[in-house]
Amino acid sequence: MRVVHVLFTPGGFATAATVATVIVLTSPDLVTGLLGAVTGGLAAVVASQAGLLASVLVPGVTLRRLVIGTGPRVADWPSPHRIVTLRAVPIILSVSVRAVTAARIRTVALCGLACEAALAACAVMIANGPFTTGFAAAAVASVAVSLVPKRTATTTSTGWLLFRLPRSGAGQAAPLVDRVMRAAQAGDIATAENLAAQLRVRHPGLRSALGARICVLAAQGRYAEAVVLAVRLTSDVDGDPGDPGDFALLAGVTCATVESGQLDSEVGLTTASQAIENAAALGYPNHRLNGARAMVALLRGNPKDAIVLARQSASTADDVLCRADDLATLARAHMAAGDNRTARQVLTEAERLAGWWPRVATTRTRLEVAG
DSSP, rough: OOHHHHSSHHHHHHHHHHHHHHHHHSOOHHHHHHHHHHHHHHHHHHHHHHHHHHGSSSSSSSEEEEEEEEEEEEEEOOOOSSSEEEEEEEEEEEEEESSSHHHHHHHHHHHHHHHHHHHHHHHHHHHOSHHHHHHHHHHHHHHHHTSSSBBSSSOOHHHHHIIIIIGGGOOOOOOHHEEEEHHTTTTOOHHHHHHHHHHHHHHTOHHHHHHHHHHHHHHOOHHHHHHHHHHHHHHTTBBBBBOOHHHHHHHHHHHHHHHTTTSOOOHHHHHHHHHHHHHHTTTTGGGGGGGHHHHHHHTTOHHHHHHHHHHHHHOOOHHHHHHHHHHHHHHHEEEETOOOOHHHHHHHHHHHHTTSHHHHHHHHHHHHOOO
C-alpha cells in the first residue's frame, strides 16, 4: 500500500513526525489522535485512487487495472486490456489507467489530486476532536507528499505526473508505448512488433520504450535479444540510473533465456541472481521478485522451492502475462517434481490467461511429450 511505502522514506518519516507533532500539540488523547491519523492516511489513498477511477469518464482515458482490497485474491476478471481483482481485506483501492496523450495523463493526475484535496479540505473543516484532528492532519500531509515529484519502483506521485512527465521524453512516447503494450498483452504480436520498430527509431534510448521492446521480444520468445536490451536498461543512461524494476525485468528474461537454451546456464543464473539482489537492495518489493526466484530455483534443480515461490508470485500478481508466466513456472516445477497431473491443472489456468505466451505454449508441448 502507498501509505507503507511512503512512510519508509526520509520524506515519509518527516511527514509522519509532523503529523504526530500536530496531534501531540492539539489532542489530549494521543491514541485516538494517532488512530485518526492512520485512518486519514488510508482514506487519502482511497480518495486519490477514486479520483483516478473517475478519470476514465474523460475521453481518451481507459481503465487498465482495478484492485479492491489487499491480501489473498478472492475473485478476478482478467482480460488482455483490463484487470479487475477483489482481494480478501477491502480496506484499500488500487487503480491504474491508460491515457492516450501526455495531456490526458496530466488530467488523470489532476482528478486524483482533486479528490484527495477535497477530502483533506472537508476533514479540516470538521476537525473538532482527537480523532478528526488526526484524520485531518494525515489527509493534509498526504496531499503534500503527493505533490512532491517522485517516482519509485512501487509508486508514481501526482507531482511527478504534473511537473516532471511533461518535460520528459516519456510523456511524448507514452501513447506509442501504450499501443505496443496493449498489442503485446493481447497476443497481437505482428502489430506489437511493427509498433516496437517505430519506438526503436523514434525513441531509441528511452527507458519506457526499451521496456516495451523487451516485452515484445519476450512475447516472441527472442529472449537473447531481450537480455541485451535489459542489460542496457539497467545501465546508467544519460545520468539516469533507472529503477529497481529494471533489475527485476533483467532477472526474469535472463532466466527465460537460460531455460530456452539461448544462454549458458551458469552465466545466466549468476546474472539473474545478481539482478535479483540488486533489485531487492534498491527497494523493489520482495514479493514481486518471487517469480524470478522461482525460475532460478527451478533451473538450479530445486523444484520444491520453485513450487512455493511460483505459487506465492502467482497469487500476488495482477498482470495477466505475469500470472501466466508464474503459472508456467509452477507447472514446470511440478513436472520436475514428478507430478504431471498437478502440472496440467496449473497449466490449464495459465492457458486461460494467455495460452499464446511462449513459456505457456512450450510447457504444454513438454507435457504432451511427457504423456
